[in-house]
Amino acid sequence: MCGIVGYVGKQKATPLILEGLKRLEYRGYDSAGVVVLQGGKFDVAKKIGRVANLEKEVAQHHLSGTYGMGHTRWATHGGVTDANAHPHVSSDGAIALIHNGVIENYAKIKKFLLTKGYSFKSETDTEVLCNLIAYHYAKEPLATNGDSRFVESVRRTLRHAEGTYGIVVMALDAPGELVTARKGSPLILGLGDGESLVASDVSAIVSRTQSVVYLKDGEIAHLTPKNFSITTLGSDAVEPVIDTVTWSIADSEMGEHAHFMEKEIFEQPIALENAMRGRFSEDGSTAQFGGLNISAGEFRTIERFMFCACGTALHACMVTEHLIESFARIPVECDYASEFRYRNAPLIPNTLFFVMSQSGETIDTLAAMREAKRKGFKVLAVNNVVGSTIAREADGGIYQHVGPEVGVASTKAFTSQLLIGAMLALYIGRMRDLSFGSGVRYVTALKGAPDLVRKTLLQAPHIREIAKRIAKYHDMLFLGRLSLFPIALEGALKMKEISSLHAEGYPAAEMKHGPIALISDQCPSVFLVPSGEIVNKIISSMQEIKSRKGPIIAIVSEGVELPAGLADETILIPECHEAVLPIVASIPVQLLSYYVAVERKCDVDKPRNLAKSVTVE
Numbered sequence: 001m002c003g004i005v006g007y008v009g010k011q012k013a014t015p016l017i018l019e020g021l022k023r024l025e026y027r028g029y030d031s032a033g034v035v036v037l038q039g040g041k042f043d044v045a046k047k048i049g050r051v052a053n054l055e056k057e058v059a060q061h062h063l064s065g066t067y068g069m070g071h072t073r074w075a076t077h078g079g080v081t082d083a084n085a086h087p088h089v090s091s092d093g094a095i096a097l098i099h100n101g102v103i104e105n106y107a108k109i110k111k112f113l114l115t116k117g118y119s120f121k122s123e124t125d126t127e128v129l130c131n132l133i134a135y136h137y138a139k140e141p142l143a144t145n146g147d148s149r150f151v152e153s154v155r156r157t158l159r160h161a162e163g164t165y166g167i168v169v170m171a172l173d174a175p176g177e178l179v180t181a182r183k184g185s186p187l188i189l190g191l192g193d194g195e196s197l198v199a200s201d202v203s204a205i206v207s208r209t210q211s212v213v214y215l216k217d218g219e220i221a222h223l224t225p226k227n228f229s230i231t232t233l234g235s236d237a238v239e240p241v242i243d244t245v246t247w248s249i250a251d252s253e254m255g256e257h258a259h260f261m262e263k264e265i266f267e268q269p270i271a272l273e274n275a276m277r278g279r280f281s282e283d284g285s286t287a288q289f290g291g292l293n294i295s296a297g298e299f300r301t302i303e304r305f306m307f308c309a310c311g312t313a314l315h316a317c318m319v320t321e322h323l324i325e326s327f328a329r330i331p332v333e334c335d336y337a338s339e340f341r342y343r344n345a346p347l348i349p350n351t352l353f354f355v356m357s358q359s360g361e362t363i364d365t366l367a368a369m370r371e372a373k374r375k376g377f378k379v380l381a382v383n384n385v386v387g388s389t390i391a392r393e394a395d396g397g398i399y400q401h402v403g404p405e406v407g408v409a410s411t412k413a414f415t416s417q418l419l420i421g422a423m424l425a426l427y428i429g430r431m432r433d434l435s436f437g438s439g440v441r442y443v444t445a446l447k448g449a450p451d452l453v454r455k456t457l458l459q460a461p462h463i464r465e466i467a468k469r470i471a472k473y474h475d476m477l478f479l480g481r482l483s484l485f486p487i488a489l490e491g492a493l494k495m496k497e498i499s500s501l502h503a504e505g506y507p508a509a510e511m512k513h514g515p516i517a518l519i520s521d522q523c524p525s526v527f528l529v530p531s532g533e534i535v536n537k538i539i540s541s542m543q544e545i546k547s548r549k550g551p552i553i554a555i556v557s558e559g560v561e562l563p564a565g566l567a568d569e570t571i572l573i574p575e576c577h578e579a580v581l582p583i584v585a586s587i588p589v590q591l592l593s594y595y596v597a598v599e600r601k602c603d604v605d606k607p608r609n610l611a612k613s614v615t616v617e
């Protein structure tokens with residue numbers, strides 16, 4: 001949600017900022033803007049639409065300064081207009097600001113500032129914050145602890161701000177300085193050679209430096225080309241921890257693929273190999289994790305698991321629920337993080353919490369985690385982004401290790417979450433009643449998953465042809481049962497997200513209690529049909545659709561024989577172990593939504609109204 005990048009150094013700031021913004025565009029793409037300080041004034045360029053529009057706008061200006069900052073916006077307060085785009089400059093011209101988050105008490109502050117003579121050009125909460133910094137900057141004396149007036153005025157402002165923020169501030173009379181602060185929105189400092197950077201995401205700065213500092217909530221950093229210092233809102237000095245980013249810029253580039261989503265779909269065999277590397281026991285009968293920070297003894301006392309997440313990650317939790325209940329026989333509950341945080345759920349003792357989040361920054365997931373911790377529970381996180389807020393605040397966890405995921409619609413992160421969920425079920429199962437032999441078969445199956453995914457990916461040309469035929473429809477159903485019900489939900493979510501085609505996911509048998517009313521020759525259904533006992537029940541549901549003229553696309557395990565003529569289109573997936581089935585079945589639903597989106601000429605990597613990481617409520 002909203003991309004932020006700031007630079008102070010020797011290079012021209014604008015090209016570096018634009019390059020960073022392009023890498024951050026997946027965080028928000030309603031509008032973009034840049035400001036540099038040059039010749040004693042702020043030079044601002046901003047434009048609605050993509051960073052490419054901003055580039056054209058920048059060409060009209062001569063932004064040659066070596067200090068500056070830029071922003072890609074995902075609108076919260078105020079419509080998508082040039083005026084509402086960031087950066088904002090205070091009405092006295094002294095302060096420029098970019099902001100990610102929501103200032104909840106902005107109306108009250110605005111009223112106050114109007115009485116002090118400040119004026120506003122936009123409808124945003126950000127412009128209000130910007131003017132409040134200007135107000136303090138104009139008024140406050142030097143701070144007593146040695147901080148500059150600039151830092152102190154930001155600190156005083158933030159003490160009045162309710163809500164969330166990741167901000168970068170420039171002051172007209174402080175060239176070569178950036179002040180940045182966070183509460184609830186991620187910010188990372190990049191420490192380069194004679195230059196300093198700040199960004200909402202490592203990908204924006206990794207081409208300049210791999211030395212980074214993850215700012216924490218309640219901290220304010222002051223950056224100059226050669227130095228940086230961090231203090232708290234309460235004016236205490238902070239000893240920074242400098243981390244090294246382990247991936248390079250090539251990891252977040254598209255290569256020969258048409259879209260990041262396509263690249264990430266086809267990367268999944270390798271992503272799965274990376275996610276499982278070093279995570280099986282020597283005897284080959286169970287999984288092992290380095291960072292859970294919870295002993296086997298403690299695990300044995302757990303009587304219930306609770307999983308919270310949002311979007312695609314919640315679907316991964318739902319599959320994990322099914323596998324833990326099947327293989328470890330312990331009750332599991334899954335909840336939308338956004339609901340859990342407010343519903344004051346009664347929680348039994350000996351519950352172990354998990355959150356799943358690719359980005360580790362989703363605000364609802366973070367809030368659910370904090371709520372569980374506040375109630376005295378341990379919370380473990382499954383997360384892809386090293387150093388993310390969720391990773392740092394969790395009591396322990398499991399990194400997905402699949403590298404940066406740039407496509408807004410999650411694919412490789414999702415299947416690696418499914419894999420980790422399956423490994424957790426095995427780990428917990430082996431502590432209980434799952435036998436050595438069953439554990440060995442389970443491990444062998446998981447190790448074979450990348451090859452089964454490779455094999456399934458070979459169906460891509462066939463799925464592309466099917467996509468051409470279904471791209472014309474306006475509504476679809478995705479239907480599955482047991483561990484494939486969450487995959488049906490995920491298929492429908494993907495179709496909505498990137499193809500703007502209305503789709504619903506349902507348990508196949510539940511379809512007759514309502515959604516069947518939608519069935520006609522204009523509403524196709526995608527059925528997920530595994531082998532096993534349930535297959536005849538699913539075939540009955542397919543017959544119910546067929547007799548109402550609904551087109552059927554069947555994703556079928558090899559070896560299952562469907563009655564002749566029942567499915568209009570068939571996609572075969574390899575027969576596999578129950579723990580691997582959801583991973584393999586995800587591939588055709590991802591490819592189907594991807595090719596439908598391509599066919600419908602949708603902007604696959606930046607779907608309408610979405611953002612990769614939602615850091616506002």
Ligand code: G6P
Nearest residue numbers: 310311312313357358359362410
């Ligand atoms: C957004 C994205 C979804 C994603 C969800 C959770 O809504 O559009 O694709 O699944 O956030 O993201 P997380 O980073 O917490 O997994």
